[in-house]
Amino acid sequence: MPKILIIEDEAAIRRVLTKIISEENNSYNVEEAEDGLLGIEMIKNNDYDLVLCDIKMPKMDGVEVLEKAKKIKPEIPIVMISGHGDLDTAVNTMRLGAFDYISKPPDLNRLLNTVRNALDKKTLIVENKRLKKKVSKNYQMVGESTAISHIKDIIEKVAATDARVLITGANGTGKELVAHWLHEKSERVKAPMIEVNCAAIPSELIESELFGHVKGSFTGANKDRAGKFEAANGGTIFLDEIGDMSLSAQAKVLRALQESRISRVGSDKDIKVNVRVVAATNKDLKQEISEGRFREDLYHRLAVILIQVPSLNDRREDIPLLVDFFTSKISVEQGTPKKVFSPEAIKLLQEYNWTGNIRELRNVVERLIILGEKEVSANDIKLFASK
Secondary structure, three states, X not given: OOEEEEEOOOHHHHHHHHHHHHHHOOOOEEEEEOOHHHHHHHHHHOOOOEEEEEOOOOOOOHHHHHHHHHHHOOOOOEEEEEOOOOHHHHHHHHHOOOOEEEEOOOOHHHHHHHHHHHHHHHHHHHHHHHHHHOOOHHHOOOOOOHHHHHHHHHHHHHOOOOOOEEEEOOOOOXXXXXXXXXXXXXXXXXXXXXXXXXXXXXOOOHHHXXXXXXXXXXXXXXXXXXXXXXXXXXXXXEEEOHHHOOHHHHHHHHHHHXXXXXXXXXXXXXXXXXXXXXXXXXXXXXXXXXXXXXXXXXXXXXXOEEEEOOOHHHOHHHHHHHHHHHHHHHHHHHOOOOXXXXXXXXXXXXXXXXXXXXXXXXXXXXXXXXXOOOEEOHHHHHHHOOO
């Protein structure tokens, strides 16, 4: 039920506005405040879908109410109403974030159309926020263990910020998955997430890959080329296996983080970039620092938020959920009926030593779906899941 607040110092006008809005739709819950101070307190303590606010009021005028309300609950549409209307006031309130401006006495149709449109806008805002919190089915984080619940909590708190995140953990634990969750739950979700596997790019090409190059800067540079930082502008760059990055490339990444600027290889022209950096590694970077292979200043720039992804052996209670998830997903991919794992089969999988972590579990589940019986048994596990 939409909840509407009317802030108006004249009781007769409050009653008229309440009557008009309530008769338009009896599902509207209309509340009243006799001055701006009370209105602000009510906004602090309640969730309103729309506020109608007079401008000329004692104690606190409507413009001040608008400014304060937008700081407290920025998503609430606020319609300003005034009997002393002029163009400058209307423009000023719209600039401060008002949804609309209506002069007194309000035209009935104009008022009701504005109310309907403002409520529609609030509904869209709420729906967009809800959808933003949903993550693509390609990047489901499955598990209810304490360790995974902790990671989900951190992501919920951090995703909406631009804080840099360093994700650590062994190969196959799901570091890339965490990076995608951070991006898809962030305000940058409409912009690209660019992934760079620092271990897969030769050290002599990593700088060109990250920052681009200009024509003629090295053999084979036949034309100007933008790098990954430019491609990720406005979005997120995921530097996977950053512990394998060369020291010279590390120095350039450090500059990009410090100044939000990069320069292409062979150019002295700075290019401004707005990029959130998420990095991951399976190495102990503090050990790498002590052995001179990783810059300590870059580590501290990257590790604003640290997320340690546990091994599968440390979250065995999640294995039944993971098996069910992979079984459903692989069955759809293979176009085959979903198989069932017996309790004894699940128990054996929970006792297995998962050196390859989640990646290894998925491969084993796929093998069992292809080679196992209709119900995957403990015997199937012994036959097909052993090393």
